[in-house]
Amino acid sequence: MSPESSKGSHAMKSEDSPEQTSPDAPKRQGSRRSRRRSRTADAPALGPLGMLRWAWTQLTKMNTALFLLLLLAVAAVPGSIFPQNIQDPGKVQTYLEAHPTWGPIADKLQLFDVFSSVWFSAIYLLLFISLIGCVLPRAVKHAKDWRAKPPRTPRNLTRLPQHRTLTIPADSVRTADGAPLDPQTAVRTAQRILRRRRYRTDLRLDGPAPSVGAERGMVRELGNLLFHAALIGVLVGMAIGSLFGYSGQKIVVKGESFVNTLVSYDTFTPGTDFDADRLRPFSLTLDDFHVSFDRQQGSPTYAQPLDFTADVSVKDDADSKARKETLKVNQPLSVDGTRVYLSGNGYAPIVKVTDGDGKVAYEGPVVSLATDKTYTSSTVLKVPDARPDQLGFVGMFLPSAVIQDGQSPYSADPSLSNPALVLSSYSGDLGLDGGTPQNVYVLDTSSLHELNSMRNKNGIVLTEQNPKAELPEGKGSIELEGVSRYVGLDIHYDPGKPVVLVSFLLAFAGLVVSLFVARRRAWVTARATRLADGSDAVVVEYGLLARGEDPRIGAEADRLTQLFAKEWGLEFSEA
Numbered sequence: 001m002s003p004e005s006s007k008g009s010h011a012m013k014s015e016d017s018p019e020q021t022s023p024d025a026p027k028r029q030g031s032r033r034s035r036r037r038s039r040t041a042d043a044p045a046l047g048p049l050g051m052l053r054w055a056w057t058q059l060t061k062m063n064t065a066l067f068l069l070l071l072l073a074v075a076a077v078p079g080s081i082f083p084q085n086i087q088d089p090g091k092v093q094t095y096l097e098a099h100p101t102w103g104p105i106a107d108k109l110q111l112f113d114v115f116s117s118v119w120f121s122a123i124y125l126l127l128f129i130s131l132i133g134c135v136l137p138r139a140v141k142h143a144k145d146w147r148a149k150p151p152r153t154p155r156n157l158t159r160l161p162q163h164r165t166l167t168i169p170a171d172s173v174r175t176a177d178g179a180p181l182d183p184q185t186a187v188r189t190a191q192r193i194l195r196r197r198r199y200r201t202d203l204r205l206d207g208p209a210p211s212v213g214a215e216r217g218m219v220r221e222l223g224n225l226l227f228h229a230a231l232i233g234v235l236v237g238m239a240i241g242s243l244f245g246y247s248g249q250k251i252v253v254k255g256e257s258f259v260n261t262l263v264s265y266d267t268f269t270p271g272t273d274f275d276a277d278r279l280r281p282f283s284l285t286l287d288d289f290h291v292s293f294d295r296q297q298g299s300p301t302y303a304q305p306l307d308f309t310a311d312v313s314v315k316d317d318a319d320s321k322a323r324k325e326t327l328k329v330n331q332p333l334s335v336d337g338t339r340v341y342l343s344g345n346g347y348a349p350i351v352k353v354t355d356g357d358g359k360v361a362y363e364g365p366v367v368s369l370a371t372d373k374t375y376t377s378s379t380v381l382k383v384p385d386a387r388p389d390q391l392g393f394v395g396m397f398l399p400s401a402v403i404q405d406g407q408s409p410y411s412a413d414p415s416l417s418n419p420a421l422v423l424s425s426y427s428g429d430l431g432l433d434g435g436t437p438q439n440v441y442v443l444d445t446s447s448l449h450e451l452n453s454m455r456n457k458n459g460i461v462l463t464e465q466n467p468k469a470e471l472p473e474g475k476g477s478i479e480l481e482g483v484s485r486y487v488g489l490d491i492h493y494d495p496g497k498p499v500v501l502v503s504f505l506l507a508f509a510g511l512v513v514s515l516f517v518a519r520r521r522a523w524v525t526a527r528a529t530r531l532a533d534g535s536d537a538v539v540v541e542y543g544l545l546a547r548g549e550d551p552r553i554g555a556e557a558d559r560l561t562q563l564f565a566k567e568w569g570l571e572f573s574e575a
Contacts, residue, residue, distance in 0.1 A: 059126070060133030065228075068127040075123055079114035082106060086113065086247075086269050090439060115242075116272075128235050135228045142221050149202040150213035153523045160523075160543030162557035167529075168568045170536040181568075183526035186538050187212045190524040193563050199522060211525040217547070223513025226506055233503030240496030243273040247493070253348050253365045253486040257285040260338070260491070280336040280493070281318065284325075287311040289345060289485040293414060303413055304373060310342055310487050327487075337493060344488030346370045347377055349397050349421050351462075355386035355476040362386075365484050368397040369441060375399050375414040379421065380443050382430050390430045391475060394443045395423035395459070399483075403461065408454075419483050421462040424453035427475055451475060519547035520556065540564065 058064060083091035092112045096103035110117035157163055170180040184205055191201045191212045199214035248265035252258050260282050262268065288311040294301045310327040316336060327333050333340040348365035355361040361383045368377030381393040400413035401420030409422050426448035432438065451472045452458040460469045462480035470477045524542040531537050542560065546553045565571065 059130050062134055065130040065134050068123060068130055072123050072127055075120050078111050082111045084112060131228055131232050135225060139225050142225060146218055150215040151521065153204060153211040153213055153525060157523060157541050157543035160545050162544040162553055164542055164557060164561050166540045166564055166570060168538045168540060170538055173568050181538050183210050183528055183538055186526035186540050187524055189567055193567060194522060209525045209527045211523060214522040217517050217519030220514055220517040220519045223510040223517065226510030227514060230503045230507030230510060234500055237496035237499030237503055240499060241494040243271050245271045245494040246274050248491045250489045251367050251486050252286045252489060254286050254289055254484045257283055259283040280338050282335045283315050285313045286487060287313055289487055308342060308345055339492045341490040342487060343490045346486055347375060347397055347399060348484045348486045349480060350482040350484055352479045352481055353383050353391060353476065356474050357387045367486055374411040376411045380441050382443065384430055384432045386476065389427040392426040392430055392443050392448060393423045397421050416483060421480050422454060423460040425451040425460060425471055427451055518550045518552060520550065520553060521545045
């Protein structure tokens with residue numbers, strides 16, 4: 001070790017070792033700490049405006065936008081776990097009754113109204129603002145970059161990831177006027193070749209060596225901006241649908257009609273800014289309904305439905321002529337922008353109820369909800385017009401009934417081969433006169449008087465052979481007059497759906513462009529030189545630089561080499 005290096009080593013040890021610290025070291029350390037505290041104390045506070053700028057900067061970062069997008073997806077998960085009021089309020093009420101402790105807490109957390117909750121809306125709005133804050137500044141910068149010239153030529157092209165050099169004998173290539181090749185002509189030729197490769201170029205003849213700067217793939221950033229702008233479009237479309245759209249459900253029995261008015265819906269969920277005047281004035285009539293079942297013996301899906309088809313007559317308005325349409329599962333019907341979906345079906349036994357005064361209190365179909373694959377259907381009938389007491393019936397409808405002594409009746413097949421209506425009857429106050437809303441498919445028997453029931457082995461069993469039964473205590477009678485079919489319809493109107501569709505297509509196109517278009521820069525310089533044999537030559541040097549990941553930049557450099565070699569009559573081998 002040299003004396004200088006030894007001295008330096010000794011000095012380093014003396015400074016760092018605690019054993020050799022001078023007595024003045026504590027004072028120096030204390031002065032350093034005081035200076036640091038002074039500098040910290042003198043640092044200006046951000047203030048309200050500075051805090052707002054800092055918050056806006058953080059919100060408009062791309063990382064924040066991606067985090068909010070992920071958070072929005074996570075926030076939507078409870079919407080698929082918990083029943084939603086917008087879809088089925090009855091299931092929400094059932095969940096609350098089944099979970100008396102957790103249910104009210106979940107309700108306060110708005111887990112039954114996820115997509116209209118305060119916290120979901122906050123994430124939605126923050127994502128919307130963040131995307132706008134990301135896209136606009138980048139769009140402005142990209143517009144400036146598009147108008148700007150390619151970057152200046154680097155002094156040392158050998159530092160670029162792809163670098164090539166060609167030496168061209170001057171006498172081997174002649175210009176248009178017959179003169180030998182010179183550097184200016186060489187870079188002009190390179191510029192022409194680069195333009196054919198869809199580079200935008202800038203010829204630079206001043207300076208120590210003529211050069212040309214080139215750049216391609218500007219649409220890559222344009223695709224990226226298009227993708228993020230399309231995400232904003234998706235959010236806008238969803239907001240339009242949430243504000244001005246609506247959805248509803250309706251059960252239509254064969255032969256009956258549905259008119260698109262507010263009072264015709266069984267359940268209706270309007271948008272935040274819904275106006276009843278926006279309802280399209282169409283109507284449809286269920287002409288017929290067909291179900292095909294699997295009848296292949298030995299099939300594991302035997303007796304299961306294979307296809308549902310509803311024949312309907314549609315009128316666009318009251319004055320238009322009816323047209324025949326077919327409604328199938330996953331094949332909705334579109335009427336003036338409103339989509340009608342086939343969501344369910346079942347049997348509706350037609351019954352006639354005569355009260356104790358001998359008057360017909362009810363006559364018509366009773367919609368029964370299927371509970372299993374054989375279409376065993378829950379049946380509830382409320383007759384508030386019966387006199388002297390209101391009547392209620394609860395039981396089940398069996399399409400292919402099997403009734404045996406000592407066994408509960410059941411349906412052996414979903415087809416209508418032996419229909420039977422098994423009921424228990426009640427009398428008393430149904431609670432409908434008070435105006436309290438009730439579930440039409442649920443009968444509260446706690447305050448009613450039981451007339452007969454299957455539990456007491458005196459229940460009502462109505463079949464084609466025995467279609468009528470008298471009620472005890474002179475309360476009247478009930479008669480099975482036939483069986484009809486019904487369909488469940490989901491009606492949706494979403495004015496934001498076209499915006500979402502177009503935005504999605506644009507987002508996909510932008511994503512494809514941003515993934516498959518490479519942004520590259522290229523520079524070509526030329527200088528005159530003299531070869532060892534004394535002849536003149538032109539050295540063409542060029543390099544390429546990728547903006548981001550580009551595994552194909554080497555192939556692009558080889559391709560340019562081939563084009564240059566072909567242009568100047570040089571031999572080139574990829575090997």
